[in-house]
Amino acid sequence: MNKNMIIELSDYGILPNTNEDYTKHINEIIAHGECNTTYRFAPGTYRFFASNGEKAAYSMSNSEPIPERTLSVWLKNKQNITIDGNGAKFLYYGHVQPVTLDNCQNVTLKHFTIDWEKPLVAEGIVTASTADYIEVSIDQRLFPCFVRNFCLYFDIGDGEVSELTYGAHTLYDAATLTVSHNSADTIMVKNAEQMGENRFRLYTTGILTEDQAPMVGDVLVLRHNQRHHAGIFAQHCCDLHYEDINIHSCGGIGMLFQFCENITCRHLNFLPNRKIGRKISCTRDDGIQISNCRGDFTLEGCSFHGLQDSPLNIHGTSVCLKKKHDEKTIECEFANQYAYNFPHWAKPGHALNLIDRKSMTSLAQVNVSSYSLIDESRFLLTLAEPLPATLFERSKIDIAIENLTNTPTVTIKNNRFGSCRSRGLLVTTPKPVVIEDNLFESAGSAILISGDASFWYESGACRDVIIRRNIFTDACNLAPYQYCYAMISICPLIPKPKKDAPYHSNIIIEDNSFDSPDTPILYAFSVDRLIIRNNRVCHSERIARLDSEKSLFHLKNCCKAVLTGNTLIGDFALNEKKIENSTVSEK
Numbered sequence: 001m002n003k004n005m006i007i008e009l010s011d012y013g014i015l016p017n018t019n020e021d022y023t024k025h026i027n028e029i030i031a032h033g034e035c036n037t038t039y040r041f042a043p044g045t046y047r048f049f050a051s052n053g054e055k056a057a058y059s060m061s062n063s064e065p066i067p068e069r070t071l072s073v074w075l076k077n078k079q080n081i082t083i084d085g086n087g088a089k090f091l092y093y094g095h096v097q098p099v100t101l102d103n104c105q106n107v108t109l110k111h112f113t114i115d116w117e118k119p120l121v122a123e124g125i126v127t128a129s130t131a132d133y134i135e136v137s138i139d140q141r142l143f144p145c146f147v148r149n150f151c152l153y154f155d156i157g158d159g160e161v162s163e164l165t166y167g168a169h170t171l172y173d174a175a176t177l178t179v180s181h182n183s184a185d186t187i188m189v190k191n192a193e194q195m196g197e198n199r200f201r202l203y204t205t206g207i208l209t210e211d212q213a214p215m216v217g218d219v220l221v222l223r224h225n226q227r228h229h230a231g232i233f234a235q236h237c238c239d240l241h242y243e244d245i246n247i248h249s250c251g252g253i254g255m256l257f258q259f260c261e262n263i264t265c266r267h268l269n270f271l272p273n274r275k276i277g278r279k280i281s282c283t284r285d286d287g288i289q290i291s292n293c294r295g296d297f298t299l300e301g302c303s304f305h306g307l308q309d310s311p312l313n314i315h316g317t318s319v320c321l322k323k324k325h326d327e328k329t330i331e332c333e334f335a336n337q338y339a340y341n342f343p344h345w346a347k348p349g350h351a352l353n354l355i356d357r358k359s360m361t362s363l364a365q366v367n368v369s370s371y372s373l374i375d376e377s378r379f380l381l382t383l384a385e386p387l388p389a390t391l392f393e394r395s396k397i398d399i400a401i402e403n404l405t406n407t408p409t410v411t412i413k414n415n416r417f418g419s420c421r422s423r424g425l426l427v428t429t430p431k432p433v434v435i436e437d438n439l440f441e442s443a444g445s446a447i448l449i450s451g452d453a454s455f456w457y458e459s460g461a462c463r464d465v466i467i468r469r470n471i472f473t474d475a476c477n478l479a480p481y482q483y484c485y486a487m488i489s490i491c492p493l494i495p496k497p498k499k500d501a502p503y504h505s506n507i508i509i510e511d512n513s514f515d516s517p518d519t520p521i522l523y524a525f526s527v528d529r530l531i532i533r534n535n536r537v538c539h540s541e542r543i544a545r546l547d548s549e550k551s552l553f554h555l556k557n558c559c560k561a562v563l564t565g566n567t568l569i570g571d572f573a574l575n576e577k578k579i580e581n582s583t584v585s586e587k
Contacts, residue, residue, distance in 0.1 A: 006038045016044020016088060021052045023072050030075060038082040041112070048072045049158045050094030058100075059341035059376075060233060061258050061291035061317070064226045069233075070096045079105045085112025085245075092116050093157030095251060097229035106239040113246040114231050115273055118144055118157040120251035121281040121308060122222040124200065126171075126214040133203045134187070136220055140198055142277050143222075150191035152200065154224050156251075162225035164189060170308065170421045170443070172280050174217035176475070177305075178419035179443035181543055184479035185421075187220065219279050221421070223308050227252030227285050234260050236344050238295070242266070248273035250283040254307070257288075259344035259406065262295035268302040270311065271418075282306040287420075290314040292345065292406040299411070305418030311442075312417075312425040315458035316407055317345065318355070321399040322378070327386040328369070332401060333378050336457040341376040350405040352381075354391070357398040357453045358496040360461075360503050360526075364388050365404070400453035404430065407460055413437050422481050423448045428460030435466065441473040444481035445489040451503060452493035461492070465507045474515040474540035485549055486520035490527055497557050499581060502528040510534050517542035518573045520549040523556075530561040539570025551578035558582040 012029055014022045030039060053070035060069070072092070075081060081104065090112055092098055098114050101107055122143035124136030138145055144155040152164040171183035188205040195201055202220075214220065231250040234240055238261040246269045247254045254270050257263055270287040272278040286309045290297055297314065304311035317339045323331040334340035346352070346368045354363040367384040374380060381401075391397075409431040416439045417424035424442035427433055428451045440446035451461055467488065476487045483491050492503040505528040514521050517540040524530055537552065552574050555561055561584045563577065 004036045006040055007033065008040055008042070010042040014041065016042050016046055019047060021047055021049045023048055023052045023054070027054065027074055030078070030081070035078065036080040038084055040084040041086050041088040043087045045089045045091060047091050047093065048096065048098065050096040050160065051158050053096045056100070058233070058235065060230065060256060061339050062286070062289055063230065063252055063256070063338060064228050065337065065340070066228055069229055071100045072096055072098050074100045075104050075107065076102045077104065078107065082108040082110070084110055087111055089113045089115065093118070094160040095156070095225070095228055097233055099232040101234040101237050101240070104234070104237045107237065108241040108243070109232065109245060110243045113248065114250070115248040116156065118155050119249040119278070119281055120156055120162065120225050121249065121284050122154055122224060123279060123281045124220045124222060126216055126218045126220055127199065128216065129208065129214045131207045133201050134214055134220065135195065135199060135201050137198045138200055139277065147192050147194040147200070150193065152189070152192035152202070156225070164192070164222055164224045168223050168308070168421070170221045171214050172219040172221065172419070174215070174219060177219070177279060178441060178475040179421065179479050180218060181478050182480065182545060184443050184481050221280050221306070221308065223284055225251050225284065230254065230256040231283070232256070236260065238262055240264070242268060245269070246271065248282065252283070253285045253289050254283045254287045255289070256291070257293055258291040259342070260293045263290070263293065264298045265302060266298070266300050270304045270307055272306045280306040283308065285309040286313050287311040288313070290408060291339070292316050292342070292403065293408045294406050295408060297408040297410050299415060301414050303416040303418065304420060307420040309421060310423040310426055311420055312412070314408065314410060314427045314429055316402050316428070316460045317342070318400045318402045318453045318457045318459035319345070321354070321401055324387070324392060328383045330381050330383070330387070331374070331378060332381060339457065341373065343373060345379070346371040346381065346403055350403055353402050353404050355400045355402065355453055357400045359498050359501065360451070360453065360492060360494045361498060361501045363391060363399065400459070402459035407431050410434070417442055417446065419443055419475050423484060424476070426450065427465070428458055428462060430461055430463040432464040433462065433466070435470065436468045438470045439473070440470060440487070441475035443475070443479045444477060444484035445487060446472050446476045447488045448483055449490045449504060449507070450483055450492055454493055454495065462504045463506055467507070467509045468511050470512045472512065472514045474517045474519070474542040477519050478545055480545060485523035486554065487514060487516070488522045490524040492526055494526055497526055499557055499559070502526045502557065502559055505529050507531070514538065515540045516552070516572070518544040520554060520574065521552045523549060523554045524558055525556045526558070527561070528559045530555070530558050532561070532563045532566065534565040536567045537569065539572055551575040553577040555582045555584060556580040558584070561585070
């Protein structure tokens with residue numbers, strides 16, 4: 001093959017609208033092809049079966065740890081490659097990862113749809129309910145399933161079935177197709193009974209209280225299987241461009257990027273396939289996860305709805321310092337069971353930040369000389385300079401370490417974050433972040449800025465965030481979810497906070513529009529130089545969450561905050577503001 005070529009895959013026998021699985025053939029063509037090549041599909045439908053996939057071991061962030069992943073299209077050590085679907089639909093069967101990129105540079109993926117003929121997330125229409133069970137109608141044409149030994153199983157194709165898990169099933173309102181009031185993560189199923197061809201009775205593990213009771217006609221999203229595979233996975237790559245891609249189903253995270261540099265995502269749609277009758281079901285977990293990446297990340301013109309986790313999550317992975325070998329060598333441990341065994345966590349020249357896990361304050365910054373895994377959980381770091389002698393003089397100090405180099409600059413603009421099970425977007429990075437001109441209707445907080453070194457170990461104290469000209473609808477924060485205290489929730493996990501050392505800093509929230517059914521607008525904890533100005537807050541008649549905060553703006557342990565020029569329209573039951581242990585100016 002010559003350079004700068006367009007390879008029409010149909011010329012190599014890769015033809016649409018057949019039952020043939022071309023996994024091995026496509027991978028052979030790409031593996032033996034040269035760089036600077038576009039591989040273009042003919043329009044139509046292509047089928048990929050898990051039984052024909054490649055096997056490879058990958059430790060994937062926020063995914064279930066398994067010995068091997070099953071891969072369809074696999075690009076490894078490739079440069080200047082374009083995969084052009086040309087409008088094609090890729091249909092998958094069984095547990096499989098549609099696209100995997102490993103150690104690639106300047107790769108473009110565009111113009112295709114990813115879906116499962118028998119999807120990896122199901123839904124049922126509520127036909128009746130009591131305090132002990134919910135009856136649902138599950139369309140066997142869309143979501144084929146059966147009951148065996150009082151457990152509900154879904155046929156996902158290629159001879160594989162997926163068992164309904166016990167928790168995290170979510171109700172959607174039939175009229176608005178947004179998450180129902182107070183319903184996120186409240187329905188847990190202990191067993192099932194088939195009552196007719198499409199009728200199933202799901203017995204709940206706890207009594208459904210009146211405020212949780214499903215209404216006839218509501219859509220119950222059933223989150224079965226485990227997050228073994230992403231839709232598209234990229235590791236240790238740079239200069240990635242994704243555009244005009246639709247993801248209608250996925251068994252885990254829609255797109256997972258880890259240890260990558262410079263990512264651009266434009267005109268991506270993570271939406272249910274309503275053309276064939278699905279109402280809500282889409283990915284089982286996050287839409288896009290950016291884990292330990294660097295350079296620039298841009299998300300523009302994208303749409304999300306019906307995901308069973310957050311549309312976007314950006315974070316690093318903090319680790320625990322376990323042992324000092326000498327003044328320059330330390331042994332560390334991955335502490336999160338879903339983020340470990342990373343061969344690219346650090347490289348020579350990377351900057352690290354050592355953190356007091358109790359106060360989350362910085363103790364020292366050092367540079368990496370070498371990094372090597374000891375086993376799946378532990379690794380050795382050799383540093384370019386000795387650690388401060390005073391660091392280990394403190395009694396029983398608990399130290400976490402984050403990689404400051406593997407943190408991205410972020411631009412999020414002109415996107416629609418529709419109603420999904422949890423939050424709209426999570427962002428923790430010290431590099432500049434701009435979130436502007438987006439629409440939010442997420443069930444939990446529209447924007448969550450957290451950071452911790454004790455539970456999820458998702459690191460990255462924010463230092464420069466602008467949130468402006470966004471629309472937050474009254475569908476935001478209607479259901480309780482972890483750390484979701486307000487539409488915008490800034491809540492790092494700090495066991496012993498220090499007032500004179502806030503965790504986040506320089507966050508500006510301005511010129512946004514909020515519709516609030518007495519839902520809090522902002523909860524901010526441990527922020528230095530927080531500015532909330534010129535926002536418009538309109539009262540909505542929608543019913544608010546029962547466990548809601550009592551103030552529209554709640555600031556706690558914040559320094560040099562400014563709260564000014566915000567307009568309230570309508571009669572609110574909430575107080576306008578609550579200021580705790582904070583310094584606030586209203587000028």
